[in-house]
Amino acid sequence: MAPTGRRTGLPEHPSAPTDAVWRAAVPHLARRRLFTVAAAAATLAFGTGLPARGAMAAPQLDxxxxxxxxxxxxxxxxxxxxxxxxxxxxxxxxxxxxxxxxxxxxxxxxxxxxxxxxxxxxxxxxxxxxxxxxxxxxxxxxxxxxxxxxxxxxxxxxxxxxxxxxxxTAPDTGTPVASLRLAAVACQAYHDGYYTAYRHLANEDVDLVFHLGDYLYEYAVNSAGGERRYADGTLPDVFNRETMTLADYRMRYALYKTDADLQAAHATHPFVVTWDDHETENNYAGPFDENGSPPEQFLLRRAAAYRAYWENQPLRSAQLPQGPDARLYRRLHWGTLAQFDLLDTRQYRSDQAYGDRPHVPGPESDDPARTLTGAEQERWLIDGWHDSGALWTVMPQQVLFSQRNFDVTNPPKVSMDAWDGYRASRNRVVAGAKAAGLANWLVLTGDVHVSYALDIKDDFDDPASRNLGTELACTSITSGKDGAARLPNWESHLRANPHMKFYDGRRGYLRVRLDRARAEADFRTIPAVSTPGAPVTTAASFVTEVGNPGLTPA
CATH class of the missing domain: 2.60.40.380 (Purple acid phosphatase-like, N-terminal)
Structure with a gap:
């Protein structure tokens, strides 16, 4: 999640394309234009210092x-x-x-x-x-x-x-597994505080950890480590600038991964990772950055960011980027208990509508041609639901899926960076879920720096409409600094969104237990990240039953 109002909605650079062909990812001509630019960027990248795939000519060190x-x-x-x-x-x-x-x-x-x-x-x-x-x-x-x-x-x-x-390892795909314990984490700005939540997570008894994005932040980190306030100012000046090059991204990952608490969590649990925006640049959308740079220029940066991401995560060769492109969405299984459909909602999305500012939905945001996932990923997702034999369908992804009204006005403003800004895309996914007969649909979400528990409604504007599934948004590890249980908009958010059953603004992580009768979710929170060693508590617990979508307090 990032400040709003910075993107103009159109490139500011005089040489950047301004025609509508750049503004949608679905039409055929738009795809051709995008792929042409991506290919050009890949060629440029490999001619200006980014390594080509398979370049293995280095001598061996003893x-x-x-x-x-x-x-x-x-x-x-x-x-x-x-x-x-x-x-x-x-x-x-x-x-x-x-x-x-x-x-x-x-x-x-x-x-x-x-x-x-x-x-x-x-x-x-x-x-x-x-x-x-x-x-x-x-x-x-x-x-x-x-x-x-x-x-x-x-x-x-x-x-x-x-x-x-x-x-x-995972159980055999056809095994009738009794239960699964997972955790979800997101948003770990190094400069916003200590990774205390990871130390507690390392002590949790979970089978998997899903990282839902913003593993890295591109922003400068001063010698004091920001909110960490290192008294001796030990961090070198190399971090006190925004990441732009492959060397920048590699060193920034090194900064994050030297943290002992993060290392402990990784050494204890297998991670399943996907990115959001900050691993590359705040609120980027496909080939568009937030400053209106020419796509050819931004895709060079994206190629560097994607390469560094792969280098620093436990990912297979299938996820190795080719220039500025990488196939990160993928599917995993846990016996017959759960299917995990891991999404990428950054690489293929149409540019945010209305200048990426909170806005009432309108013709620009509701254009049917707009997409958050891209057409190929959307088809892959829905086809995979039809073919699934799993009891639980779990969709780990980045930005809030459910409707979130920012106020109680009529009509209310919503986020143009989340699925609310791509309602046609969301409608297609919801229609696919209904057509596939998903009975136990669980969406895991990052990005928002707060904890949410939401019912996914057939009609979000009608509180009496049926529940289609459940969305659990994990808060941040550190991003947003210490936070508070009740932020200033706590009451208005709950009033504006009757399907929102829980809202907490502290840091922490999400813990979920799935079995063949229900899912139990615990929102684990810590009181502060500005000082190390804070305790962890369970702020709230919820249950959703098999065959009966909808959240109830545990």
Missing amino acids: AARITEDPFTLGVASGDPLPDSVVLWTRLAPTPYEPDGGLGQQRIAVQWEVALDEWFAVVVRDGVALAYPEYGHSVHVDVKGLDPGTPYYYRFRTGAWISPVGRTH
Whole structure:
């Protein structure tokens, strides 16, 4: 979530395209124009310092010559399948340097997967190469594992051994799993406070963590670390500027990933990640940034941001970007209990209507050609619902799906950056859910820096209309600073949105237990992020029953 009113709605740069063809992502001519620009941007990117896919010409470094711990950014795992899971680390003995202190040489890294944390029973091992072209990151897609099984993993290079991580595989797709425990997190501006919520999350008994976007923020971080208020001003000036280049994004991830609490959460639980806007630039929409730069120029930046994102997350090679494009939306399963349809609502969206300011819905925002997901992703989503045999249909995504009226006026203003600004797109998705007969639809949302519990209505303007599903919006890890249980608009928001059952403005995360009878959601909050070590409490708990959409207090 970001300040409103900054985007003009049309490019300000005199050389930027201003014709309507740039303003929709669905019509054929618009797609052709966009793909042409994307291809041009990719060509430019690879000619101006971004590595081409498969560029592996670097000489190999003797790992025995690494004299400082290269595992300063920790370890992580992600995207568990019944027979495999992705393991991640990135070598950076001096993480605040563009090359991590390793120059332009590739490095051999051993990896091990075991049934126990002492590695007495190693079941898989091998050697991966950390290439400078990919920021010395390591992504190992370990195959041949047993379904529904916990594992431990670690990396080694030279004399150095990484911290031990714990992960597990998913159950077999056809297995009638009894229950699942998941957590959802989002929005972790480093400069807005400490990652205390992650320390508590590391101690939770959950099977999966969904990161719903804004893992990184592009804004400058001063030497005091913003709200962290480092007394000695230890952070170098390299962070005190907005991220623009591949080196900038790599170093900013290094800053975030040196945090011990974030490392603890990653080492304890497998993560399933998707991005929102700040991993690249505030409130961007497809090829448009918020400042009206020429799309050709912005797509260069997007290519750098997408590459750095992949380098720093436990993602498979299928998510490796090609220039400014990456296929991040994907589908995972947890036996027959749950299907997860992970969305990307940034890369393919039409530009925000009405200058991206809060506005009453109108012809510009309600144009049927407008899309939040792009036509291909929309088809993939709805087709996957028709083919699903899962009890729960879970849709982890970024921006608020349900209607959210900002005031009690008639008609009320809504966000042009959320699904409210793309009502035709939302209507198509809702129609697809109804046609597929989704009985237990759960939407997980980030972005808003507050906790919401909402009923997804057949008609949001009619409180008596039937419930189609449930939306749970997790608050931020830090973004928005300390927050408060009741923000100034607390009462008006609840009055303007009868389908909103809960609203809390503190930091924290969401914890959900799914079983074959119901879903139980706990909104976990901490009182402050401006000082470390705050306790965690459950602000509220809700239940939605199988076959009976709608939230009730637990």
